[in-house]
Amino acid sequence: MRGERDGTDDTDASGARQSIGARRNPASAAAILDAAEALLAEKGLGGFSIEAVARAARAGKPTIYRWWPSRTSLVLAVYQRSKQVLPEVDTGSVAGDCRAFLTSLLTYWRDTPSGQLFRSVVAEAQHNTEAAEVLAAYSDERHNGTANIFRRAMARGEIRADIDPVLAAEMLASFARGRLLTGRLDAPPAAIERVVDQFVGGLRA
Amino acid sequence: MRGERDGTDDTDASGARQSIGARRNPASAAAILDAAEALLAEKGLGGFSIEAVARAARAGKPTIYRWWPSRTSLVLAVYQRSKQVLPEVDTGSVAGDCRAFLTSLLTYWRDTPSGQLFRSVVAEAQHNTEAAEVLAAYSDERHNGTANIFRRAMARGEIRADIDPVLAAEMLASFARGRLLTGRLDAPPAAIERVVDQFVGGLRA
Amino acid sequence: MRGERDGTDDTDASGARQSIGARRNPASAAAILDAAEALLAEKGLGGFSIEAVARAARAGKPTIYRWWPSRTSLVLAVYQRSKQVLPEVDTGSVAGDCRAFLTSLLTYWRDTPSGQLFRSVVAEAQHNTEAAEVLAAYSDERHNGTANIFRRAMARGEIRADIDPVLAAEMLASFARGRLLTGRLDAPPAAIERVVDQFVGGLRA
Amino acid sequence: MRGERDGTDDTDASGARQSIGARRNPASAAAILDAAEALLAEKGLGGFSIEAVARAARAGKPTIYRWWPSRTSLVLAVYQRSKQVLPEVDTGSVAGDCRAFLTSLLTYWRDTPSGQLFRSVVAEAQHNTEAAEVLAAYSDERHNGTANIFRRAMARGEIRADIDPVLAAEMLASFARGRLLTGRLDAPPAAIERVVDQFVGGLRA
DNA sequence: ACCTAAGCGAGACGGTACGTCTCGTCTTGCG
DNA sequence: CGCAAGACGAGACGTACCGTCTCGCTTAGGT
Numbered sequence: 001m002r003g004e005r006d007g008t009d010d011t012d013a014s015g016a017r018q019s020i021g022a023r024r025n026p027a028s029a030a031a032i033l034d035a036a037e038a039l040l041a042e043k044g045l046g047g048f049s050i051e052a053v054a055r056a057a058r059a060g061k062p063t064i065y066r067w068w069p070s071r072t073s074l075v076l077a078v079y080q081r082s083k084q085v086l087p088e089v090d091t092g093s094v095a096g097d098c099r100a101f102l103t104s105l106l107t108y109w110r111d112t113p114s115g116q117l118f119r120s121v122v123a124e125a126q127h128n129t130e131a132a133e134v135l136a137a138y139s140d141e142r143h144n145g146t147a148n149i150f151r152r153a154m155a156r157g158e159i160r161a162d163i164d165p166v167l168a169a170e171m172l173a174s175f176a177r178g179r180l181l182t183g184r185l186d187a188p189p190a191a192i193e194r195v196v197d198q199f200v201g202g203l204r205a
Numbered sequence: 206m207r208g209e210r211d212g213t214d215d216t217d218a219s220g221a222r223q224s225i226g227a228r229r230n231p232a233s234a235a236a237i238l239d240a241a242e243a244l245l246a247e248k249g250l251g252g253f254s255i256e257a258v259a260r261a262a263r264a265g266k267p268t269i270y271r272w273w274p275s276r277t278s279l280v281l282a283v284y285q286r287s288k289q290v291l292p293e294v295d296t297g298s299v300a301g302d303c304r305a306f307l308t309s310l311l312t313y314w315r316d317t318p319s320g321q322l323f324r325s326v327v328a329e330a331q332h333n334t335e336a337a338e339v340l341a342a343y344s345d346e347r348h349n350g351t352a353n354i355f356r357r358a359m360a361r362g363e364i365r366a367d368i369d370p371v372l373a374a375e376m377l378a379s380f381a382r383g384r385l386l387t388g389r390l391d392a393p394p395a396a397i398e399r400v401v402d403q404f405v406g407g408l409r410a
Numbered sequence: 411m412r413g414e415r416d417g418t419d420d421t422d423a424s425g426a427r428q429s430i431g432a433r434r435n436p437a438s439a440a441a442i443l444d445a446a447e448a449l450l451a452e453k454g455l456g457g458f459s460i461e462a463v464a465r466a467a468r469a470g471k472p473t474i475y476r477w478w479p480s481r482t483s484l485v486l487a488v489y490q491r492s493k494q495v496l497p498e499v500d501t502g503s504v505a506g507d508c509r510a511f512l513t514s515l516l517t518y519w520r521d522t523p524s525g526q527l528f529r530s531v532v533a534e535a536q537h538n539t540e541a542a543e544v545l546a547a548y549s550d551e552r553h554n555g556t557a558n559i560f561r562r563a564m565a566r567g568e569i570r571a572d573i574d575p576v577l578a579a580e581m582l583a584s585f586a587r588g589r590l591l592t593g594r595l596d597a598p599p600a601a602i603e604r605v606v607d608q609f610v611g612g613l614r615a
Numbered sequence: 616m617r618g619e620r621d622g623t624d625d626t627d628a629s630g631a632r633q634s635i636g637a638r639r640n641p642a643s644a645a646a647i648l649d650a651a652e653a654l655l656a657e658k659g660l661g662g663f664s665i666e667a668v669a670r671a672a673r674a675g676k677p678t679i680y681r682w683w684p685s686r687t688s689l690v691l692a693v694y695q696r697s698k699q700v701l702p703e704v705d706t707g708s709v710a711g712d713c714r715a716f717l718t719s720l721l722t723y724w725r726d727t728p729s730g731q732l733f734r735s736v737v738a739e740a741q742h743n744t745e746a747a748e749v750l751a752a753y754s755d756e757r758h759n760g761t762a763n764i765f766r767r768a769m770a771r772g773e774i775r776a777d778i779d780p781v782l783a784a785e786m787l788a789s790f791a792r793g794r795l796l797t798g799r800l801d802a803p804p805a806a807i808e809r810v811v812d813q814f815v816g817g818l819r820a
Numbered sequence: 821a822c823c824t825a826a827g828c829g830a831g832a833c834g835g836t837a838c839g840t841c842t843c844g845t846c847t848t849g850c851g
Numbered sequence: 852c853g854c855a856a857g858a859c860g861a862g863a864c865g866t867a868c869c870g871t872c873t874c875g876c877t878t879a880g881g882t
Binding site for chain 4: 453454455456504529530532533534535536537538542545546549560563567568569570571573574577578580581583584585587588591592593594601604605608609610611612613614615
């Protein structure tokens with residue numbers, strides 16, 4: 001029977017996505033971001049190109065350029081969409097919190113696409129002003145979040161009153177980032193323990 | 206039929222650098238590295254291309270590819286050539302050494318092309334295995350060098366005997382690298398002082 | 411990382427020919443063929459390169475390769491476009507027709523770019539199968555056209571009934587082609603007269 | 616390709632041919648011409664390059680350029696070396712001589728490398744003045760040789776006294792060349808017979 | 821119920837850079 | 852001085868993407 005339809009018939013067989021009128025099609029945006037994320041996660045910044053994203057998303061290049069005016073902004077959009085604050089655990093001690101922070105961050109970067117994604121953003125930020133600004137702002141924000149570890153500890157009287165929580169957070173996070181960027185995410189618990197011990201306890205005899 | 210040319214060659218007759226026989230011409234290598242370094246320092250990885258290097262160096266592309274098989278390896282070569290260990294000062298105290306280390310490193314990166322150069326290497330390492338390996342090896346080596354600060358302090362009995370000097374060096378250097386990669390090399394002395402204080406003295410009350 | 415560009419694009423703003431949508435731009439095709447014809451006519455196959463054509467036509471190389479997958483096919487396209495059947499004159503006698511044919515053909519080749527164009531096609535056909543096939547097919551077609559001279563004469567009873575008109579045409583044309591390919595287009599009328607006399611009258615005493 | 620040896624590879628097992636003092640080494644010249652001829656015969660002008668010849672002959676490029684200043688002159692040298700006048704048969708009749716001439720020429724071109732070689736020379740002559748001159752001179756010489764067919768016939772009184780023997784030879788040879796250049800060397804005896812009949816007997820009823 | 825406006829896919833456009841090939845020149849070290 | 856070897860500057864090869872453009876289609880919302 002000609003007219004037989006099994007509801008799944010939208011847009012012909014090939015699944016071409018079309019305009020939904022004079023407004024942005026969220027399906028296209030999603031398809032593009034999905035494709036971009038997949039490409040970035042899979043091959044990193046190399047192999048990531050607007051053409052490749054358009055192909056993978058079955059989208060037209062102008063559709064991409066309309067909403068993300070450059071490669072960088074698409075990378076950033078993917079990154080913004082995917083990033084999620086790691087659950088902030090409160091172990092009750094600053095050392096425990098630091099250990100949990102480092103462990104979960106390294107694991108998160110190692111076991112999800114986010115690691116590759118963040119590496120891409122950092123790489124992009126090394127020669128693109130916009131990405132650099134986004135990265136700097138994001139770093140501030142994250143360090144500020146992580147600083148809660150030290151604010152709590154200070155409130156408990158566990159650490160010195162003259163500690164700068166954000167600076168301490170930056171120091172801790174920098175170590176993790178250094179490991180990410182040099183491809184050494186697989187630090188054993190003992191190594192993390194040592195880092196935390198030196199960081200919290202200081203070096204002095 | 207490929208590459209047919211009519212006699213209109215004339216090679217410009219001017220200061221053309223030519224072969225010096227069946228062996229590498231150091232003048233060409235130097236010109237290429239100089240040009241590559243200039244481009245990298247001036248514009249970063251963007252704007253850095255083999256074509257541009259060849260143009261700037263008045264060299265043929267095959268001459269570049271003969272000796273540096275990829276963009277990455279040329280970036281690395283430039284970087285290897287330019288890097289120089291900062292003078293290792295011995296101020297007599299671990300805090301002084303750390304302060305000197307951070308201050309001179311940030312200044313060096315800020316005031317010489319080396320900062321941009323190193324940023325390029327890091328960016329390259331985020332999607333290129335070879336660059337990643339070189340960066341990892343270089344990081345190890347540098348941290349090991351910086352670790353001398355802590356080895357000396359340990360010998361003086363100034364710091365705990367269970368400190369891992371290399372790990373401590375990595376923590377200190379990671380902070381500096383984090384600043385480089387997020388474009389914040391202009392830390393005032395007070396900020397550096399604080400970092401060193403927290404790092405050496407620890408957080409504990 | 412490939413093809414990264416900083417914003418310094420600016421496309422010159424002048425008379426840039428651009429896309430007219432997702433279909434071929436005839437202006438580009440014309441500009442390319444014009445440029446190719448000019449280059450071929452001026453310098454022959456030497457000095458003819460896709461790069462040179464692209465430069466002269468202010469076209470991108472991919473635009474050329476999109477429509478003409480090889481140098482050969484571009485040469486053939488130029489040739490196909492330019493070729494035009496010489497007016498078929500009917501002088502009333504086979505000798506007169508042959509004389510007119512040879513004279514006008516040699517003159518045409520000598521005084522228009524077509525001579526150089528045809529030489530290029532022949533040269534190309536000596537090492538390229540596609541060009542060889544096109545040349546063979548074209549030769550057949552032309553000889554068949556020229557054969558009309560002999561068909562008319564046969565109808566008039568002027569020549570033997572067992573003459574093969576196409577073969578006769580090939581013999582006549584081969585002589586002209588031989589002159590073209592050896593650079594002897596300036597045959598005086600007397601020489602042509604003699605060729606025609608021997609050809610039509612035969613050798614026998 | 617380096618180690619590949621076909622029989623033509625003189626020079627002993629180690630393969631290194633060296634200077635024999637301050638004079639030309641005939642073994643090198645021979646190896647070069649052999650290699651060039653093999654390449655031309657095998658792949659035609661495409662695939663023929665000085666580099667390829669040098670590789671195949673295990674010769675240095677300067678050695679080639681020393682003796683043959685251009686690709687064209689090397690092609691011509693190969694051609695000159697290989698060309699050999701076909702045995703001039705005297706069948707006693709002009710028609711028989713013409714038939715023998717065409718048959719043996721087409722067969723020779725079809726069954727030996729000489730056909731491809733001559734095609735290369737003709738192609739080269741279409742955009743290279745030197746080759747054009749050599750080809751023109753060679754054509755003259757050959758036509759003059761072939762003209763003997765008609766000189767003999769004239770002496771026998773078999774053909775008209777006002778025939779131009781060289782011109783007649785050119786007409787005959789042009790037909791054969793046309794066939795060579797359009798890749799139609801496999802004319803059956805009947806077709807050749809017909810050509811000869813029309814040529815010798817003329818067209819007139 | 822039309823009509824305008826904008827988003828969509830598609831893909832051609834002028835370009836730049838890629839990495840490879842050959843050009844013709846040069847200089848070496850050996851014989 | 853001839854030779855093999857091979858580096859050199861130059862530039863064409865054919866391909867991949869760049870970012871821009873226009874097309875023909877679709878649909879929503881204002882008239």
